[in-house]
Amino acid sequence: MAAFKRLVIVGGGSSGWMAAAAAATTLRGVEVTVVESEEIGIIGVGEAAFPSIRAFNELLRISEADFLRATRGSFKLGIQFRDWLHPGHSYFHTFGDFFPMEGSMALWGQYRRQRESVDWHFDELNIASLMARQGRFAVPQVPPGQEAPFNYAYHFDAQLYAAYLRRLAEQRGARRVEGRIVEVLRRPDGGVAQLRLADGRLVEGDFYLDCSGFSSLLIGKALGVPFVDESQWLPVDRAWAVPVQRMPGELTPYTRSTALEGGWSWRIPLQDRTGYGHVFSSHFIGEERAREQLLAQVDGEPLAEPRLLRFTTGYRQTHWLHNVAAVGLAGGFLEPLESTAIYLVQATLARVMPLLDAATPPTPAAVEGFNNVQLRQYQRIRDFIVLHYCLTQRRDSALWRHMAEMKLPDSLAYKIRAWRQLGMLVVYDHEGFDANSWLSIHAGMDHWPEHQSPWLDEVPPSFAMHYMQSRRNAIAETVQRVPPHDEFLRRYLG
Ligand SMILES: Cc1cc2nc3c(=O)[nH]c(=O)nc-3n(C[C@H](O)[C@H](O)[C@H](O)COP(=O)(O)OP(=O)(O)OC[C@H]3O[C@@H](n4cnc5c(N)ncnc54)[C@H](O)[C@@H]3O)c2cc1C
Numbered sequence: 001m002a003a004f005k006r007l008v009i010v011g012g013g014s015s016g017w018m019a020a021a022a023a024a025t026t027l028r029g030v031e032v033t034v035v036e037s038e039e040i041g042i043i044g045v046g047e048a049a050f051p052s053i054r055a056f057n058e059l060l061r062i063s064e065a066d067f068l069r070a071t072r073g074s075f076k077l078g079i080q081f082r083d084w085l086h087p088g089h090s091y092f093h094t095f096g097d098f099f100p101m102e103g104s105m106a107l108w109g110q111y112r113r114q115r116e117s118v119d120w121h122f123d124e125l126n127i128a129s130l131m132a133r134q135g136r137f138a139v140p141q142v143p144p145g146q147e148a149p150f151n152y153a154y155h156f157d158a159q160l161y162a163a164y165l166r167r168l169a170e171q172r173g174a175r176r177v178e179g180r181i182v183e184v185l186r187r188p189d190g191g192v193a194q195l196r197l198a199d200g201r202l203v204e205g206d207f208y209l210d211c212s213g214f215s216s217l218l219i220g221k222a223l224g225v226p227f228v229d230e231s232q233w234l235p236v237d238r239a240w241a242v243p244v245q246r247m248p249g250e251l252t253p254y255t256r257s258t259a260l261e262g263g264w265s266w267r268i269p270l271q272d273r274t275g276y277g278h279v280f281s282s283h284f285i286g287e288e289r290a291r292e293q294l295l296a297q298v299d300g301e302p303l304a305e306p307r308l309l310r311f312t313t314g315y316r317q318t319h320w321l322h323n324v325a326a327v328g329l330a331g332g333f334l335e336p337l338e339s340t341a342i343y344l345v346q347a348t349l350a351r352v353m354p355l356l357d358a359a360t361p362p363t364p365a366a367v368e369g370f371n372n373v374q375l376r377q378y379q380r381i382r383d384f385i386v387l388h389y390c391l392t393q394r395r396d397s398a399l400w401r402h403m404a405e406m407k408l409p410d411s412l413a414y415k416i417r418a419w420r421q422l423g424m425l426v427v428y429d430h431e432g433f434d435a436n437s438w439l440s441i442h443a444g445m446d447h448w449p450e451h452q453s454p455w456l457d458e459v460p461p462s463f464a465m466h467y468m469q470s471r472r473n474a475i476a477e478t479v480q481r482v483p484p485h486d487e488f489l490r491r492y493l494g
Contacts, residue, residue, distance in 0.1 A: 008205030012036025015328025016211035017165035024172035032174040050343035051151040073156035083259040091444030096128025096150035110464035137253040137485040184222035191322030210330040219326040234313035241277040242306040251486035284399035319374040383412035391445035423449035
């Protein structure tokens with residue numbers, strides 16, 4: 001039996017209902033209550049996910065087709081980055097491998113040396129990137145015991161996702177309380193005792209998950225945990241978001257991110273509409289100009305007026321304090337470039353749930369360990385996102401000049417030095433992104449080591465080129481047999 005018998009989840013956005021569904025499915029003997037306020041609403045713009053969402057859905061015993069039907073979703077192989085290196089340039093960061101990583105660097109080195117005489121793009125060595133480029137998708141059929149040739153995630157309607165998880169959590173016993181929290185009553189030890197709602201009702205738990213979004217009602221406002229502001233490295237602080245009617249034709253199996261004057265825009269294809277947004281820094285571009293630039297990007301009729309969202313990039317210094325843990329935007333937000341917010345919700349839940357399931361409350365050391373891992377993961381993901389910006393060759397606007405010239409966090413500066421000087425990809429634990437992802441960004445941004453290891457010469461160029469050519473041919477042949485994404489999705493959903 002779990003030590004905390006009554007779990008109260010504050011907030012019913014994606015993070016609140018993900019937490020409730022996970023708790024109702026996995027915790028034994030725990031009463032789960034979600035408090036949310038329709039009057040306040042949810043942020044509802046997280047529409048692109050990370051492959052780990054599949055493991056989360058599996059844990060909740062959610063069928064893939066059912067999930068995609070309910071959320072009007074589509075498949076996502078990765079992200080296309082347009083104009084990030086310079087206008088007119090594009091590359092993919094997909095969830096596929098380039099090579100088995102062992103020995104890969106030698107092959108990359110030879111590719112780079114012979115680039116002038118090679119008339120094909122390195123994307124062709126990655127099955128997911130080639131499928132994305134050709135607008136194709138099929139769920140990989142993997143014999144038991146073998147690894148899939150690529151990974152994938154989804155695009156979905158975030159409002160429908162929260163509603164879907166709510167139904168599921170309620171079916172599994174979670175209780176929903178509608179109401180606006182106006183006061184947080186404290187225990188003598190500083191923890192949270194009760195929540196007072198606007199109509200005077202009191203809600204009481206043994207443990208609280210703060211899923212209250214940017215308002216960070218418990219961990220931030222009530223417990224006063226400081227916010228670590230990361231805007232010196234991630235200066236975007238606003239986003240315009242607009243749904244657009246989907247034009248008939250191709251349904252891209254990837255998110256598109258286009259670099260603009262003061263930020264970047266997203267394009268996320270769903271079954272019957274396309275989500276567009278412009279994430280920008282108000283220090284570098286005005287709101288009105290950013291709105292115009294968003295509307296100039298869209299390829300269909302807007303279905304609503306663009307909505308402006310404001311945020312500060314960063315995270316809470318501590319994510320678990322007394323009897324409260326933060327999940328989702330209440331704990332932090334980096335920015336949506338690599339769709340990591342929902343991933344961070346899941347990663348946090350994966351660490352919190354076992355602690356809540358235990359028969360005794362976690363020791364101070366376990367809580368400290370949890371807090372330490374949370375911080376490190378936010379910082380690792382921050383570094384990965386900053387990498388996309390700082391390698392730019394753009395100097396055509398103040399934002400890009402700033403991003404190219406700013407002093408980097410030490411942890412990222414070290415990784416970049418190791419790559420540039422030695423061709424080494426340094427990957428720490430709790431990264432979120434593996435070596436393939438780091439390589440995708442370096443290679444995509446045409447950022448290569450200055451010195452090659454002497455052992456590159458131990459791989460004869462003809463052997464390396466032959467190996468790559470065979471891999472490229474095999475991938476091209478396989479991808480040719482894969483159907484267009486919209487055709488596959490139609491068939492898959494029946
Ligand atoms: C511009 C932008 C783009 C994004 N794109 C992506 C993306 O592509 N992929 C991705 O993974 N993530 C993305 N995100 C993040 C994603 O939207 C969130 O991580 C996700 O929706 C979880 O939000 P949340 O549940 O933490 O907060 P919210 O959705 O804000 O929910 C907060 C909840 O708390 C409740 N609440 C607040 N105060 C009170 C109160 N006083 N009383 C009662 N209830 C209260 C609200 O009613 C609501 O139910 C994006 C975010 C932004 C800003």
